[in-house]
Amino acid sequence: MAQVFDQREPAMKLPTPRGPLTTLLFEELASPPHRFDPPSFSPRGPALYDEDLQLALFACYELHYRGFDGVDDAWEWNPSLLALRQDLERIFEEGLRRVVPLPPSPPSGTPMRHALADLVAATDGGPGLAAFLARKADLEQFREFVVHRSVYHLKEADPHTWAIPRLHGRAKAALVEIQTDEYGGGRLDRMHSELFRATMRALDLDDSYGAHLDRVPALTLAIGNTMSLFGLHRRHRGALLGHLAAFEMTSSLPNLTYARGLRRLGGDDAACRFYDEHVQADAAHEQIAAHDMCGGFAAAEPALAQDVLYGAACGLTLDRLFAEHLMDSWRHGATSLRRADLMAAGR
Structure with missing residues (x-):
């Protein structure tokens, strides 16, 4: 039986920015890993619907999956990037809590x-x-x-x-x-x-x-x-x-x-x-x-x-x-x- 080898799928390219946050982030990611000052960010509406926020978070997370074409893998654990991600996650989690209240704990003994x-x-x-x-x-x-x-x-x-x-x-x-x-x-x-x-x-x-x-x-x-x-x-x-x-x-x-x-x-x-x-x-x-x-x-x-x-x-x-x-x-x-x-x- 002939062997079948998986063809290497190219990594996706950085997407089109959707605002000032992703414009800056993608400019940083296109360069070799380095220290940068994470920008302050405030969503322009509900966090779940903010295009700039959600795309920036998606890009930060994707570095832990398959990464992006032309983006150095060392960005995955870059301290500056993680600091930015932490700030964005705080905003995202607050937005989630506004939409999804914490359910009450199940009564004792409830499976x-x-x-x-x-x-x-x-x-x-x-x-x-x-x-x-x-x-x-x-x-x-x-x-x-x-x-x-x-x-x-x-x-x-x-x-x-x-x-x-x-x-x-x-x-x-x-x-x-x-x-x-x-x-x-x-x-x-x-x-x-x-x-x-x-x-x-x-x-x-x-x-x-x-x-x-x-x-x-x-x-x-x-x-x-x-x-x-x-x-x-x-x-x-x-x-x-x-x-x-x-x-x-x-x-x-x-x-x-x-x-x-x-x-x-x-x-x-x-x-x-x-x-x-x-x-x-x-x-x-x-x-x-x-x-x-x-x-x-x-x-x-x-x-x-x-x-x-x-x-x-x-x-x-x-x-x-x-x-x-x-x-x-x-x-x-x-x-x-x-x-x-x-x-x-x-x-």
């Missing part, structure tokens, strides 16, 4: 799986994005949805994997079991990120990593930034697990409807495999995530049980805001992506 299930049941499901994609969306609207999701799905599972070395016992074993499936059980063609690339190719979209970064708005970046924030800080390990659990507990049925919508629009089995796979995988992962992973974690570290619920609430709330953004845009006959004139103006 974490029940507390999570109650939180999911009490959450407003939003404007019915999945049903719209299944029954009414046109092909361009479905392509827009996929472009948004590509920012995370092309690195699917990576942010949550940061938690593995920070756990022990039952919680660690459960997370490894979930992540093993996310990474295709060691088979490249079954990795969920690769399945999503097949969906993108079927929709005639560029499937290269980061190809659509300039097109997505701040809110889409904030969804990914929340995962990176939780993943890159040990103090947020409980929130990271809760975020993953909420995703696993609420994604099986939406993925079933996404697959129906894509097939209605002419997608074949290869195009829909990403969604089909999640219908089965996430149904199984739901129990593992809520009972073994989060339940095991809360039993081992009861002081962080409330953090688990907060991470879940963040994931659920941001998904609702994302659905509202898409549906509001389409209801008004507009694109949910950034307009070409704003991109050209760097806004």
Whole structure:
């Protein structure tokens, strides 16, 4: 059998700046690593919707993933850059708390799986994005949805994997079991990120990593930034697990409807495999995530049980805001992506 070697995928290029903060940051990153004075920054509105803030945070976080073409890898741990990131994270976390209040701690003796299930049941499901994609969306609207999701799905599972070395016992074993499936059980063609690339190719979209970064708005970046924030800080390990659990507990049925919508629009089995796979995988992962992973974690570290619920609430709330953004845009006959004139103006 002939050997198959992975082709090296080029790193993404630095995106187009969206304001004075990213203009300055990208100028610094284009130079060899050096000390610089982090600029002061105040958002011009809600942090989740500030284009300059969210893109700057995304760029800082991306240095811990695959980096950027032409940016020295040594920037990853540059003290000046970390100081800037710390300031931006403080603003971002304050913005998250304004939108997502800290849920009350579960009553003593309440199993974490029940507390999570109650939180999911009490959450407003939003404007019915999945049903719209299944029954009414046109092909361009479905392509827009996929472009948004590509920012995370092309690195699917990576942010949550940061938690593995920070756990022990039952919680660690459960997370490894979930992540093993996310990474295709060691088979490249079954990795969920690769399945999503097949969906993108079927929709005639560029499937290269980061190809659509300039097109997505701040809110889409904030969804990914929340995962990176939780993943890159040990103090947020409980929130990271809760975020993953909420995703696993609420994604099986939406993925079933996404697959129906894509097939209605002419997608074949290869195009829909990403969604089909999640219908089965996430149904199984739901129990593992809520009972073994989060339940095991809360039993081992009861002081962080409330953090688990907060991470879940963040994931659920941001998904609702994302659905509202898409549906509001389409209801008004507009694109949910950034307009070409704003991109050209760097806004």
